[in-house]
Amino acid sequence: MEKIRITGLQKTFQSASQEIHALQEINLTIAEVEFVCLLGPSGCGKSTLLNAIAGFIEASAGEVVVDGRMVDAPGPDRGVVFQEYALFPWMTVSRNVAFGLEIKGLTRGDIEERVGALLHTLNLWEFRDRFPKDLSGGMKQRVAIARVLAIDSPIMLMDEPFGALDALTRRSLQDELLRIRREFCKTIVFVTHSIEEAIYLADRIVVMTYRPGTIKFEQQVALPHPRDPAGAEFNELKRTLGGLVMEEHDRHARDEIRGEG
Amino acid sequence: MFQVRVIVRGTAVPLLTLLLWEGICRAGLVSAIILPAPSAVVLRWVEWLLSGELLVDTLGSLTRVSLGFLLGAGLALPLGLFMGASPKVYEYFNPLVQVLRPIPPIAWIPMSILWFGLGNPPAIFLIAIGAFFPVLMNTIAGVRNVDGIYLRAARNLGAGNTVIFRRVILPAATPYIFAGMRIGIGTAFIVVIVSEMIAVNNGLGYRILEAREYMWSDKIIAGMITIGLLGLAIDIGMNAINNHLLRWHRGMDS
Ligand SMILES: Nc1ncnc2c1ncn2[C@@H]1O[C@H](COP(=O)(O)OP(=O)(O)O)[C@@H](O)[C@H]1O
Ligand SMILES: [Mg+2]
Numbered sequence: 240m241e242k243i244r245i246t247g248l249q250k251t252f253q254s255a256s257q258e259i260h261a262l263q264e265i266n267l268t269i270a271e272v273e274f275v276c277l278l279g280p281s282g283c284g285k286s287t288l289l290n291a292i293a294g295f296i297e298a299s300a301g302e303v304v305v306d307g308r309m310v311d312a313p314g315p316d317r318g319v320v321f322q323e324y325a326l327f328p329w330m331t332v333s334r335n336v337a338f339g340l341e342i343k344g345l346t347r348g349d350i351e352e353r354v355g356a357l358l359h360t361l362n363l364w365e366f367r368d369r370f371p372k373d374l375s376g377g378m379k380q381r382v383a384i385a386r387v388l389a390i391d392s393p394i395m396l397m398d399e400p401f402g403a404l405d406a407l408t409r410r411s412l413q414d415e416l417l418r419i420r421r422e423f424c425k426t427i428v429f430v431t432h433s434i435e436e437a438i439y440l441a442d443r444i445v446v447m448t449y450r451p452g453t454i455k456f457e458q459q460v461a462l463p464h465p466r467d468p469a470g471a472e473f474n475e476l477k478r479t480l481g482g483l484v485m486e487e488h489d490r491h492a493r494d495e496i497r498g499e500g
Numbered sequence: 501m502f503q504v505r506v507i508v509r510g511t512a513v514p515l516l517t518l519l520l521w522e523g524i525c526r527a528g529l530v531s532a533i534i535l536p537a538p539s540a541v542v543l544r545w546v547e548w549l550l551s552g553e554l555l556v557d558t559l560g561s562l563t564r565v566s567l568g569f570l571l572g573a574g575l576a577l578p579l580g581l582f583m584g585a586s587p588k589v590y591e592y593f594n595p596l597v598q599v600l601r602p603i604p605p606i607a608w609i610p611m612s613i614l615w616f617g618l619g620n621p622p623a624i625f626l627i628a629i630g631a632f633f634p635v636l637m638n639t640i641a642g643v644r645n646v647d648g649i650y651l652r653a654a655r656n657l658g659a660g661n662t663v664i665f666r667r668v669i670l671p672a673a674t675p676y677i678f679a680g681m682r683i684g685i686g687t688a689f690i691v692v693i694v695s696e697m698i699a700v701n702n703g704l705g706y707r708i709l710e711a712r713e714y715m716w717s718d719k720i721i722a723g724m725i726t727i728g729l730l731g732l733a734i735d736i737g738m739n740a741i742n743n744h745l746l747r748w749h750r751g752m753d754s
Binding site (some may be wrong): 293313317326329339343371372453 | 507650652653654655657658659667668671672674747748749750752
């Protein structure tokens with residue numbers, strides 16, 4: 240079943256001195272409950288593509304269709320997890336998770352039950368009355384994930400969600416995400432610049448090019464979970480993708496040296 | 501141990517100053533009108549307290565500060581929210597605000613007396629002006645500086661404009677707004693003393709000016725110290741409210 244269809248998507252940013260072709264002619268179809276990683280060096284348009292799916296930015300051309308409807312605004316059917324967490328700092332953990340449910344107009348009892356269950360699932364229960372500033376990065380990202388799970392979006396859009404975490408926390412959150420994905424049957428679009436993270440998580444990896452942002456290569460990953468980053472097939476993939484990402488990275492670096500970065 | 505040392509250090513200088521001051525006065529080096537002894541100030545303060553007049557004066561000043569502040573901040577807050585949230589409203593009001601803002605509240609005294617006569621109304625008007633601009637400017641800045649990512653997150657979770665304004669923009673702006681209120685109440689407190697010297701016949705500002713007529717310098721100084729302590733108490737109170745309401749913000753870097 241097709242969940243997201245992107246056709247001929249283009250996004251051009253107008254900066255003072257130049258036009259930046261962040262996305263050009265993107266065509267991508269994502270199936271229901273598929274886990275897709277967008278991979279590429281920084282600046283290649285991954286966030287722009289994700290933001291277009293989320294409805295945060297308007298496309299310069301082309302369209303994003305979700306469940307047969309054209310995306311023209313953000314909405315709770317596409318829950319976003321941001322790299323900067325974006326938790327509301329003035330709300331406690333449980334208020335943050337409850338926010339989307341309160342907007343939906345659920346009764347107090349329903350909200351409490353639902354939030355309680357999610358906080359238990361994500362091991363956040365003891366921290367329910369804390370404010371975000373008193374949480375570690377990993378914990379904040381758990382809250383952000385719980386906040387999106389609360390509104391029950393069939394699609395989760397994640398922009399380098401684990402990019403700022405240390406290696407151990409990162410691995411444990413990756414495992415947790417895979418568990419959540421099985422339990423809640425989500426379609427996930429996950430942005431990363433880590434090749435290993437992409438191979439560890441994805442059903443399909445989409446490698447993007449740098450300026451203009453286009454799709455360079457798509458790679459199905461059929462390895463069974465849990466995947467072993469030390470395994471032979473894993474490393475074979477890593478080498479292949481590594482070469483491709485490096486080419487784009489080098490183009491980026493050349494641009495930066497020329498002062499266009 | 502550490503605590504004790506801090507307390508000893510903190511009291512040493514004031515205590516020595518008082519002793520020196522008392523000594524100079526006792527030795528008759530200066531006239532009591534120019535500089536009354538601290539002991540005389542204390543006696544005068546106790547007498548003032550016991551007469552009941554001190555309480556009336558303090559309450560009078562506090563009431564004026566409170567009313568003026570509520571009026572000024574109460575008008576500045578909604579205007580600031582609108583100006584911060586809507587570029588159009590901002591364009592309409594900003595030029596006028598920029599012209600009026602640099603006028604010190606004291607400069608409004610003559611007009612305020614012409615408009616309101618003597619008594620409490622001009623005093624409260626002046627205090628309101630003193631509180632208005634700091635709260636206004638900070639509210640505008642607070643709303644304008646709300647991090648866009650919170651707006652995105654809220655929209656994504658299904659929030660409409662009203663919810664976003666009430667539950668995202670307003671709370672996100674509170675640290676700025678509170679900072680503005682603290683400055684505003686500080687200004688209000690300065691203005692209340694000045695306006696009491698001009699327009700009314702009680703209050704701490706009035707009382708120290710009255711004492712000057714009789715050359716009661718001990719009472720003037722007792723009044724000054726009371727004003728200082730009251731200002732300190734207001735600031736401590738504001739700070740406590742601030743720390744409680746903004747406990748989510750304490751120690752945060754943004
Ligand atoms: N609002 C914007 N205005 C101008 N240029 C932008 C804007 N957002 C992104 N860009 C540019 O578009 C390109 C893609 O950005 P982005 O999608 O953030 O890349 P990534 O997420 O892959 O690091 C970059 O070159 C960036 O400089
Ligand atoms: Mg990005």
